[in-house]
Amino acid sequence: MQTERPIPRIIVGAAIIEAGRVLACARAAPPEVAGRWEFPGGKVEEGESEPEALVRECEEELGVKVEVGDRVGGDIPMSHGRSVLRVYVSRLLDGQTPQRLEHAELRWLGRDELFSVDWLPADAPIVAELPPLLD
């Protein structure tokens, strides 16, 4: 009988903030979540720190170099505790412009537009923490 709980998989997301707006990305796949909005990011791989994973994912998904800052919001349990979402405030390095390499759409959202898109459910509590960071 297995009694131990596996360690939850860490999924990291980057709340990229520039000029008082945050970058939201619409997923292109898989079909169950296509069209829902998220922060760029993904699974932390073995031997990688969370900021390193975010730098890699932002490069892969958006073609940009980012600097990773402080956490925003808490740990969000997902998939019945099998994974956890952690989001970090991030900023684009000088001259970087996100490209839509993997997403269906990218949108910069100001404070009053934060809930104008259909975020993945796990993201909503994090998005609710963003307004003071967008002043």
Ligand SMILES: Nc1nc2c([nH]c(=O)n2[C@H]2C[C@H](O)[C@@H](COP(=O)(O)OP(=O)(O)OP(=O)(O)O)O2)c(=O)[nH]1
């Ligand atoms: N990247 C990201 N994933 C999120 C967010 N919110 C949320 O529920 N998720 C979920 C969607 C996916 O089930 C999972 C992350 O999967 P992913 O497909 O982005 O990860 P990955 O790039 O490492 O994927 P792969 O290598 O397996 O293709 O976490 C979010 O804000 N950003």
